[in-house]
Amino acid sequence: MMALYSNPKWLTIVRAAVERLTGTLGFPAEHCRSITRAVDEALTNIVRHSYSNRPDQPITMYFRTAQRQREGEVQNGLEIILCDRGSGADATKWRERPLGEIRPGGLGLHLIHDAMDVVEFSRKDHTNRLRLVKYLGQASLAL
Amino acid sequence: MQISVRRQDRVTIFDLSGDIDFAHSREVRQSLLREIQESRTPRVVINLSKVHYIDSSGVASLVEGLKASRDLGSRFILFGLSTSAREVLQLSRLIKIFEVYENEEQALAV
Numbered sequence: 001m002m003a004l005y006s007n008p009k010w011l012t013i014v015r016a017a018v019e020r021l022t023g024t025l026g027f028p029a030e031h032c033r034s035i036t037r038a039v040d041e042a043l044t045n046i047v048r049h050s051y052s053n054r055p056d057q058p059i060t061m062y063f064r065t066a067q068r069q070r071e072g073e074v075q076n077g078l079e080i081i082l083c084d085r086g087s088g089a090d091a092t093k094w095r096e097r098p099l100g101e102i103r104p105g106g107l108g109l110h111l112i113h114d115a116m117d118v119v120e121f122s123r124k125d126h127t128n129r130l131r132l133v134k135y136l137g138q139a140s141l142a143l
Numbered sequence: 144m145q146i147s148v149r150r151q152d153r154v155t156i157f158d159l160s161g162d163i164d165f166a167h168s169r170e171v172r173q174s175l176l177r178e179i180q181e182s183r184t185p186r187v188v189i190n191l192s193k194v195h196y197i198d199s200s201g202v203a204s205l206v207e208g209l210k211a212s213r214d215l216g217s218r219f220i221l222f223g224l225s226t227s228a229r230e231v232l233q234l235s236r237l238i239k240i241f242e243v244y245e246n247e248e249q250a251l252a253v
Contacts, residue, residue: 008165011166012162012164015164034230037198037227040198041199044164044165044198044199044200048165107199107202107203108198108199108200110234110235111199111231
């Protein structure tokens, strides 16, 4: 578990931790970078949209191993859950912008979906919960 | 995040150092837009060789720099992209709108 405040200055610390964790778990370097990017973008969305850039609000992240059956094989993976207590984001209004469109904004969500196998948002008891999962292939997780 | 600006001949060169993430992208955007407006050189070159990571807000800052340059008839050139920076531009399919070179020598030669 990792608990932090919604100050953007902590993003670099989280990126370093996630990149190290994914490398330790055996993800290839490209996936280490993309998972790290997804977590960074998700945290940025929380800071911007859920907490309206207030830097002193709580964010909690949970990391645990995950498994799924795929074509008769067990695939191991990493599950990351980000929780915040900000305003309820209306997930139905989340939009990825058309790729290649020359304008800023809307790219973060695309980067999250591109990186992860599972992206699920829910809200319960005033807590927003974003669940991200990335599976390895048949290779076993190092843990 | 460190941002320094050099001018040589008719080129403005930005040397950026650090990660261009949500904590720093606003500073980068403001610096780019201010200097592009003031210098009005025909060529703007962004040195990213000491930038390890760029997030979506950093990409947005570069896009705004590109647009500001185009509005003034200037070229906007990137060089020294890290693997991570190149990936995020490729994933956004925006890499094709930028002029990208490996190093400063190539960026200034074209």
